[in-house]
Amino acid sequence: MRIAVDAAGPEPAPDIVIKGTLEAWREARQSSNVIYPVFYGPSDTIRQILYAEGEEPDEFEVVHAPDIVQADDVPSDVISLKTASSIVRAVQHLATGAVSAFVSMGNTGAVVASARAYLGRLRWVSKPALAAPLPRNGEPGLLLDVGATSDPRNSHLLQFAAMGAAFSELVYRISNPKVGLLNIGSEPHKGDELAREAYRQLSRSPLHFIGNVEGGDLFTGKADVIVCSGMVGNTLIKFAESIPFLLRERVGNEPWFPRLLGALKDLDYARYGGATLLGVDGPVIIGHGRSGAGAVRRALFWAREMVRADMTRVLKDSVFRVRRAHWLTNPFSRMEGSEEDG
Amino acid sequence: MRIAVDAAGPEPAPDIVIKGTLEAWREARQSSNVIYPVFYGPSDTIRQILYAEGEEPDEFEVVHAPDIVQADDVPSDVISLKTASSIVRAVQHLATGAVSAFVSMGNTGAVVASARAYLGRLRWVSKPALAAPLPRNGEPGLLLDVGATSDPRNSHLLQFAAMGAAFSELVYRISNPKVGLLNIGSEPHKGDELAREAYRQLSRSPLHFIGNVEGGDLFTGKADVIVCSGMVGNTLIKFAESIPFLLRERVGNEPWFPRLLGALKDLDYARYGGATLLGVDGPVIIGHGRSGAGAVRRALFWAREMVRADMTRVLKDSVFRVRRAHWLTNPFSRMEGSEEDG
Numbered sequence: 001m002r003i004a005v006d007a008a009g010p011e012p013a014p015d016i017v018i019k020g021t022l023e024a025w026r027e028a029r030q031s032s033n034v035i036y037p038v039f040y041g042p043s044d045t046i047r048q049i050l051y052a053e054g055e056e057p058d059e060f061e062v063v064h065a066p067d068i069v070q071a072d073d074v075p076s077d078v079i080s081l082k083t084a085s086s087i088v089r090a091v092q093h094l095a096t097g098a099v100s101a102f103v104s105m106g107n108t109g110a111v112v113a114s115a116r117a118y119l120g121r122l123r124w125v126s127k128p129a130l131a132a133p134l135p136r137n138g139e140p141g142l143l144l145d146v147g148a149t150s151d152p153r154n155s156h157l158l159q160f161a162a163m164g165a166a167f168s169e170l171v172y173r174i175s176n177p178k179v180g181l182l183n184i185g186s187e188p189h190k191g192d193e194l195a196r197e198a199y200r201q202l203s204r205s206p207l208h209f210i211g212n213v214e215g216g217d218l219f220t221g222k223a224d225v226i227v228c229s230g231m232v233g234n235t236l237i238k239f240a241e242s243i244p245f246l247l248r249e250r251v252g253n254e255p256w257f258p259r260l261l262g263a264l265k266d267l268d269y270a271r272y273g274g275a276t277l278l279g280v281d282g283p284v285i286i287g288h289g290r291s292g293a294g295a296v297r298r299a300l301f302w303a304r305e306m307v308r309a310d311m312t313r314v315l316k317d318s319v320f321r322v323r324r325a326h327w328l329t330n331p332f333s334r335m336e337g338s339e340e341d342g
Numbered sequence: 343m344r345i346a347v348d349a350a351g352p353e354p355a356p357d358i359v360i361k362g363t364l365e366a367w368r369e370a371r372q373s374s375n376v377i378y379p380v381f382y383g384p385s386d387t388i389r390q391i392l393y394a395e396g397e398e399p400d401e402f403e404v405v406h407a408p409d410i411v412q413a414d415d416v417p418s419d420v421i422s423l424k425t426a427s428s429i430v431r432a433v434q435h436l437a438t439g440a441v442s443a444f445v446s447m448g449n450t451g452a453v454v455a456s457a458r459a460y461l462g463r464l465r466w467v468s469k470p471a472l473a474a475p476l477p478r479n480g481e482p483g484l485l486l487d488v489g490a491t492s493d494p495r496n497s498h499l500l501q502f503a504a505m506g507a508a509f510s511e512l513v514y515r516i517s518n519p520k521v522g523l524l525n526i527g528s529e530p531h532k533g534d535e536l537a538r539e540a541y542r543q544l545s546r547s548p549l550h551f552i553g554n555v556e557g558g559d560l561f562t563g564k565a566d567v568i569v570c571s572g573m574v575g576n577t578l579i580k581f582a583e584s585i586p587f588l589l590r591e592r593v594g595n596e597p598w599f600p601r602l603l604g605a606l607k608d609l610d611y612a613r614y615g616g617a618t619l620l621g622v623d624g625p626v627i628i629g630h631g632r633s634g635a636g637a638v639r640r641a642l643f644w645a646r647e648m649v650r651a652d653m654t655r656v657l658k659d660s661v662f663r664v665r666r667a668h669w670l671t672n673p674f675s676r677m678e679g680s681e682e683d684g
Contacts, residue, residue, distance in 0.1 A: 072529045109527070147526050150534040184489050184576040185451070187414045192492040192573055215580030219588045231534055232574050234526040236581060238557030243585060246561045250605040256598045263592040 001035060002061075003303050004093060005296075006104035006111075007049075008041035008068055008086035011289040012296075017105060018049045020296025027297075028304070035304055038099055040065045040086035065089045069106055071289065075113035087111055091118045094282045101303035105274070105287035105296065112148045115280040122316050124323045127152060128279035129160040130286060131167060132237050134218060134226070135266035140172045142225045143218070146275055147234035154197035157181070157227050158205060158326065159319060163278040164225035165207050166318030170309050172224070180213035180223025182232060187212070194229065206325045240267050273298035276306065278315060283307055343377060344403075345645050346435060347638075348446035348453075349391075350383035350410055350428035353631040354638075359447060360391045362638025369639075370646070377646055380441055382407045382428035407431045411448055413631065417455035429453055433460045436624045443645035447616070447629035447638065454490045457622040464658050466665045469494055470621035471502040472628060473509060474579050476560060476568070477608035482514045484567045485560070488617055489576035496539035499523070499569050500547060500668065501661060505620040506567035507549050508660030512651050514566070522555035522565025524574060529554070536571065548667045582609050615640035618648065620657060625649055 005021050007014045021037045028035040039046045043064040047057035067085035069078050078085060090102045091114040104111045112128060121128065130148040134141030144164050149156060161179045168177040181199055183191040188199050190212060202209040213223050218236065228236075244261055251257055273295060274287030283306040287299045347363050349356045363379045370377040381388045385406040389399035409427035411420050420427060432444045433456040446453045454470060463470065472490040476483030486506050491498060503521045510519040523541055525533040530541050532554060544551040555565050560578065570578075586603055593599055615637060616629030625648040629641045 074529075074531055109532075150526060150532075150537070182577060184492060184573060187416075189416050190451075190492075192571070195492070195573070215577035215582075216584035216587070218581055219584065219591075228577075229534070229573075231526060231537070231571075232577050235524060235557035235570075235574055236577060239560055239578060239581065240557075242558035242561065245558070247602075247606075249561075251602060254598065254601070256596065259596070260593060260602065264589075 001033065001101075001304060001307055002038055002099045003035055003300060004090035004099040004102040005037050005039050005300070006041070006086045006090060006102070006106050007039040007046050008065055008106065010068065011071060012105050012291050014041055014045055015049045015052075016291070016293050017296050018046065019053060020291075020293035021300055022053055022055065023293060023297040024300035028301075033304060033308065035300055036061070037300070038063060038090075038093075040090045042066055042068075063089055063093070069110050071107055073107055073110060075107070075109035078107070078110040079113055079117050085110075087114050088118070091115050091284075094284070095119050100307045101283035101285065103274070103285045103287065103296070103299045103303050105289060105291045105299070108147055108286055111284065111286050112277060115277060115282070115284050119280045119282045119284075122279050122281055122312065122319060124319050125159050125163070125279040127156045127159070128277055129163060130230070130275045131164055131278050132233070132275040135240075136219050136221055139174070139221055139224070141219075141221065141223070142168050142172075143233055143237065144225070144227060144278065145230040145233050146237050147230045148277060150230040152194065152229050154194050154201060155326075157194065157198035157229075158201045158322065159279070160227045161202055161205070161207055161209070161225065162319045162322035163315050164227060166315050167276070167278060167311065168225050170311060170314050171305070174224050176208045177224035178210045178222070179207045179225045179227065180210050180217065182226050182228035183212035183214065185212065185214065198227070201326065204326070204329045205322050207322060243267055273302035276302070276311075281312060283311055343375065343443075343646060343649055344380055344441045345377055345642060346432035346441040346444040347379050347381050347642070348383070348428045348432060348444070348448050349381045349388050350407055350448065352410065353413060354447050354633050356383055356387055357391045357394075358633070358635050359638050360388065361395060362633075362635035363642055364392075364395055364397065365635060365639040366642035370643070375646060375650065377642055378403070379642070380405060380435070382432045384408055384410075405431055405435070411452050413449055415449055415452060417449070417451035420449070420452040421455055421459050427452075429456050430460070433457050433626075436626070437461050442649045443625035443627065445616070445627045445629065445638070445641045445645050447631060447633045447641075450489055450628055453626065453628050454619060457619060457624070457626050461622045461624045461626075464621050464623055464654065464661060466661050467501050467505070467621040469498045469501070470619055471505060472572070472617045473506055473620050474575070474617040477582075478561050478563055481516070481563055481566070483561075483563065483565070484510050484514075485575055485579065486567070486569060486620065487572040487575050488579050489572045490619060490621075492572040494536065494571050496536050496543060497668075499536065499540035499571075500543045500664065501621070502569045503544055503547070503549055503551070503567065504661045504664035505657050506569060508657050509618070509620060509653065510567050512653060512656050513647070516566050518550045519566035520552045520564070521549045521567045521569065522552050522559065524568050524570035525554035525556065527554065527556065540569070543668065546668070546671045547664050549664060585609050615644035618644070618653075623654060625653055
């Protein structure tokens, strides 16, 4: 399976991305499901790094993409002005089926905007959501959105929940996962307008909605899937990532500090494979700008898993089921997320 | 100075609140600034507890308030239906000047709504904000709003910033404190509409605005005052509180776990004196429902400090200064927060 890899930098540097990708490629070669990476970025740089890593550059597909997307580039500018960038080219190739998935550790906003523009949204999905794994002991959890949609409306949260639940069933094998709405209290009247209306919609949905959960419930396993706006989710995962730094400041000189850090390493999103972009028509994995080679390697395997499990189709079905129930129980309402919306 | 104390329960139980209050009272008696607690709640219960604590009940003022506000009571119902509750009675007495401050560990929404209704808002403040201390090594920080206003509009965040900065100068003695806007990235175009417009307003304000900060900057000291919506702030502090529980799960059996916990005890909001409600016309301290006697004791001293420093007047001046600058730079805009708004 051919997986597009964003190797343009500047963060993380192309050599880190290529190193991690090669690790995944070598490992996958011994399995029945080979990964063929396709590198997007400045081709000379990529070929030099491949050579330095002991590989024959001609053995790999490299798509030249000279425009470099910086961390502070405005997403809409990237789509219109940096069309020769790794992100835009890879997403275009994913749309045509030339590659099966796309892995990027670059500018999240630019990846989300390009994916929306070139892949299109799944039918009945108005806004995509970035789903991050919730590190918990034992069972896996999912938090979404962590930064794809900062201004959701209430039925977007319902769509996030439908996609998150389907993802959780598919990937984590949790049957009928518990869905929680992140809020400032457990009562239905709590929170902003978005949360209150989402509560009503989730209550009437066919999902296993357990009600509101709070900031302290993130790691307790109370809910398998936690939905929130991108503002809340993004702030939370960045805060979670910073906990090891906080601990270093407090107890960094203690002899047991390394053991503590080891027990918490899953809090650092950069060590993960990355977050999965749900709601666009194709598998897109967005990793952290601080990713090391190990995280890139995991992101490649993760992308392969998404393709094998046919994630995009499963999400479509789940959103349809939830949307149909919404129509049946709210016959006179128009749910956001039709083709003309968003 | 007479300080109203919510001793009605159910969370925390009246005996915890009374115990903590008596500790503060005994300690303050030896200082030049005596605290006279006025207890609000079921008078028989309060008198029995005072007796059990070895005090003569008749020596204390007790205001009988038989209506008990539950954690899940809707705030607007409390104001209209539970007028004989500790919260409503205490706030009414604070409005008349019969007491100088109010300390409650009860239903946050009910305290906020009662304070808005009976104390009124400060002039030019449309929405109150709950300001929580940010535990950092060394310098103190402030995060607001952590749950008073879940649906802020952009100029509310400007008001929060003005109040937070004034509070930080007054209480923490930080001159010209650095104000950060909590967002999902450092660039001005990041975030939801609220954040983008607040960024523009803060940039033109006389405050020392340092731009956007992210979830990972909470404890780094990058900003002294961090403003955000109640949804984000509340979720964050509840998550921060849960870190010790997360650590217990991971490394609770290690011999060094108690030392680790000791180094992080300031993350637990319940151990703090509480959050300060900014923007209403009188000092109101809202503690955590899980507060122990020690937190109640600290909340009493905190309330005394707010009264001594004349916090309410200082906030008024600061909001006026920021509002005036807003008018000068935006002559045709109408800033929210006039008397008819909110």
